[in-house]
Amino acid sequence: MTSSRMIAGLVLAIAVSGAASGQERGQAETAVAAADAAWEHAYAAKNLEKSVADCDQNVSLLWPNMPVVRSKADVRAAIAKDFAGGDLAWHSTAVGVARSGDLAYSVGTYQWKLRGGSGKGSFDKGKYLTVWKKQADGSWRVLFDTFNSDLPAGG
Amino acid sequence: MTSSRMIAGLVLAIAVSGAASGQERGQAETAVAAADAAWEHAYAAKNLEKSVADCDQNVSLLWPNMPVVRSKADVRAAIAKDFAGGDLAWHSTAVGVARSGDLAYSVGTYQWKLRGGSGKGSFDKGKYLTVWKKQADGSWRVLFDTFNSDLPAGG
Numbered sequence: 001m002t003s004s005r006m007i008a009g010l011v012l013a014i015a016v017s018g019a020a021s022g023q024e025r026g027q028a029e030t031a032v033a034a035a036d037a038a039w040e041h042a043y044a045a046k047n048l049e050k051s052v053a054d055c056d057q058n059v060s061l062l063w064p065n066m067p068v069v070r071s072k073a074d075v076r077a078a079i080a081k082d083f084a085g086g087d088l089a090w091h092s093t094a095v096g097v098a099r100s101g102d103l104a105y106s107v108g109t110y111q112w113k114l115r116g117g118s119g120k121g122s123f124d125k126g127k128y129l130t131v132w133k134k135q136a137d138g139s140w141r142v143l144f145d146t147f148n149s150d151l152p153a154g155g
Numbered sequence: 156m157t158s159s160r161m162i163a164g165l166v167l168a169i170a171v172s173g174a175a176s177g178q179e180r181g182q183a184e185t186a187v188a189a190a191d192a193a194w195e196h197a198y199a200a201k202n203l204e205k206s207v208a209d210c211d212q213n214v215s216l217l218w219p220n221m222p223v224v225r226s227k228a229d230v231r232a233a234i235a236k237d238f239a240g241g242d243l244a245w246h247s248t249a250v251g252v253a254r255s256g257d258l259a260y261s262v263g264t265y266q267w268k269l270r271g272g273s274g275k276g277s278f279d280k281g282k283y284l285t286v287w288k289k290q291a292d293g294s295w296r297v298l299f300d301t302f303n304s305d306l307p308a309g310g
Contacts, residue, residue, distance in 0.1 A: 060262065062282045064219070064303035096298075098253030103260075105286050107215065107299060127217045129284060129301050131260050143251075144262060146284050148219035148303040 021099060028097040028104065032132055035140040036092045036106040043090075046083040052076050055142045056133045062146035086114040090128060104132040104140065110147060126150045176254060183252040183259065187287055190295040191247045191261040198245075201238040207231050210297045211288045217301035241269040245283060259287040259295065265302060281305045 035054070042050035052075055061069040061078055069078045082088065090110035097104040112124040128147035132140040190209070197205035207230055216224040216233055224233045237243065245265035252259040267279040283302035287295045 062262070062284055062303065064281075065306065065308045067305050068282055096258065098255050098258035100253050100255030100257075102255075103251065103253035103258055105258075105260075105299065107217070126219075127223055127301075129217055129286070129299055131284070131286070144260065144284055146282075146301055146303065148217065148301065150222050151220065153220045154309050 024101065025097055025099065028101045029095050032095045032097055032104040032106055032140055033092055035132060036095065036108070036130065039142065040090050043079075043083075043088055048076065048080055048083065051079050055145075056135070059142055060144050062144060064148055084115070086112055088112050102134045103143075104134070106130045106132065124149050124151060179256065180252055180254065183256045184250050187250045187252055187259040187261055187295055188247055190287060191250065191263070191285065194297065195245050198234075198238075198243055203231065203235055203238065206234050210300075211290070214297055215299050217299060219303055239270070241267055243267050257289045258298075259289070261285045261287065279304050279306060 039051065039054045042054060052072065055072070055075055057072070059070070059072075059075055061075060063069065063078065066078075069075055088110060089112075090108055092106040092108035094108070095104060095106045107127065107129050109127050110125065112126075114122050114124070126147055126149040128145065130142055130146075131144040133143040134140055194206065194209045197209060207227065210227070210230055212227070214225070214227075214230055216230060218224065218233065221233075224230055243265060244267075245263055247261040247263035249263070250259060250261045262282065262284050264282050265280065267281075269277050269279070281302055281304040283300070285297055285301075286299040288298040289295055
């Protein structure tokens, strides 16, 4: 094999690897959507261990009406308080992944039934944005999570 | 030059290119922080053209107490309403960029002075999360923007 043919082979291999990235990206989007759904299922089941474990070690929760929640201990406390306060459900409407497959987002809608509430204030709905970071083991974890209500203020 | 030396040279070139990505990433983070600051300056100056132009063509504004705002016409109307409602200032506290340099986020804090307000309801502060998409021309534009208040609900 000549040098030029070996080089051509290597260039072809790199080109094929580049061409495959569209498929890889589709797979990454599916993985992020699955991670979002898995986090929702853990949340719906009020599984505190799993809900906290799905967060990156440097997670920030940017939740309404409270300062940013950062440490894992504070994240655990915030999620536990959420669990006690009512029943939350969400589903993603779109996900996107960087070409490099290390950073992604999911967006979607949520419905929130407050425990013991009635009339105004017993139900909330809105939208969320979650930023996901790929871990060394290939799993996706929550780096940022934030949401807000669609309802009028003070509703 | 032997084939093996040519291959070794190509592998070295790829490795060096990989090593340079740390510096490139630092430059990308600086660019995203600058885009965030430039958007803030346009907003502070109530420059509607620039504030809208800084948004990606597929932007979604996930703002509190309203449904998701998507079309450029609706984005323009939402920003114009924001300008009329008071004075908003923000600054980023962290930015992150995917290794591929196509997707990024900025997070930070905002202060919001409502026009003609007094006492409760005349001031708001909170945090925001913006997802940025790199454009074909190398600039960064807003793909998602969302925020919420740190203050107690109904405050």
